[in-house]
Amino acid sequence: MLLDKSTSMSLMDISKIFSLLQPKEDEEEDTNCCQELNQAVFKDDDKLLTDLLSQDKYRKCINHRSGWGIPVTPLRTAAAQGHLHCLEVLLAHGAEVDSLDVKAQTPLFTAVAAKHLDCVVALLEAGANPNGSLYNNCSPVLTAAREGDVDILRELLRHGADVDVKPKMPDWASNATTCRGPLYISAVYGHLDCFKLLLQHGANPDYNCTEEKMLTRIKQPKTVLEMCLRYGCGLEYIQLLIDFGANVFLPTLIVDKTTRQNEAVMLLLKERVCPKPLMSQARLALWRFLPMENKMCSIDCLDIPKILKNYLNHVS
Structure with a gap:
């Protein structure tokens, strides 16, 4: 008798659990609407998208996420695919410009990573945060500097992006890697135009990381000059750093006999003994x-x- 009762209660509990897991009618309808919006965006059908958003049931789902793998908003889909007209339609109908996906990536970050300049400009003009999300380890500026997208980088900096942004690392992981900001990255990847643009917008010519708390935790922080010499970035990079006021007395790498950048080393030594023109x-x-x-x-x-x-x- 007790066994039957226990079994009956267990089955009842399981039924309740399954009923809770079943989507409600309203939720199911919202999911379907969001999927239809995403499909219209994916097909780059801005006319269909406009027609859908003329209906209340679709407008209220404009910021909902759907899809397998990484559920995304329609705006994120438009940014990733580079479908500018659909992106503009979504923004005009109130899409949240800085909505996050499960990776804490904003639509702007997605557009930068996919190299869609026109979408980047549209999102920035609509008020997107040029620095991306605080919860994402990377940033639009770091991504553009690594990829050498000078036009995208220019737009980000023009809209107030942090020129000395650094990767977000936990305190216990603080090391020289945390100082690898956009200036360092653009040099190592050989993107001279991005390197110069960052300096023109005020990048620190000595250290990518200017945060005193971070620098005190790093035993031997490397200057950008040292990194350029070590990785053989060439005379142009050294000259730009000198022109923008890098401290030529900071690097210690120039005494390393394995350095292959003899011309760059000679340039640095010359700068140490010859004063700058007025x-x-x-x-x-x-x-x-x-x-x-x-x-x-x-x-x-x-x-x-x-x-x-x-x-x-x-x-x-």
């Missing part, structure tokens, strides 16, 4: 006086001849 010193003094963010924009606002603006911006 014009270069004046440019550096003014450069350091300008605010850290949007240095190029600040120079463009100065009431001085164009030729001087170009000189201050290191534009030949």
Whole structure:
């Protein structure tokens, strides 16, 4: 008798659990609507997407996630596929511009990673955070610097992205890797245009990481100059760092007999003994006086001849 009762209760409990797991009618309808929106975006059918979003039941699902593997919003799908018109339709109908997926990636990060410049611009103009998500280990700027996407990088920096952003690492993992910011990455991957652009927007020419707390936890933080010498980045990188005020007395790598960059080493040694020309010193003094963010924009606002603006911006 007791056994039968126990068995009966167990079956009842299982039935309750399964009933709870079954989607409610409203939830099932929302999922279907979201899937239809995602399908329209995936097919790049902005007309169908507009028709769907003219109905309330679709509009209320515009920020819902659906799909196998990584459930995503329609806006994330549009950014990943580079479907600009669909992306613009979604933004016009109130799609959340900085919605996160399960990897804490924003639509902007997805568009940057997929190299869709037009979608990047549209998202930034709609107010997307140029730094991406605080919860993602990487960032749009780091991604663009690694891939050498100078046009995308320019748009991010123009909209206020952190030029010295670093990978997000836990405190216990603090080492030289945590200092590998966009300037370092662009040099190692050989993207000279990105390297110069970062310096023009105020990247620190000595250390990628400027956070004192982080630097104190690293026994021997490496300067960007040291990294450029070690990885054989070439004279252009060394000269740019010197022009933008890197401390030429910081690197210790130049005494390493295994260094293959003899010309770069000689350039650095020459800079140690020969003072900078007066014009270069004046440019550096003014450069350091300008605010850290949007240095190029600040120079463009100065009431001085164009030729001087170009000189201050290191534009030949």
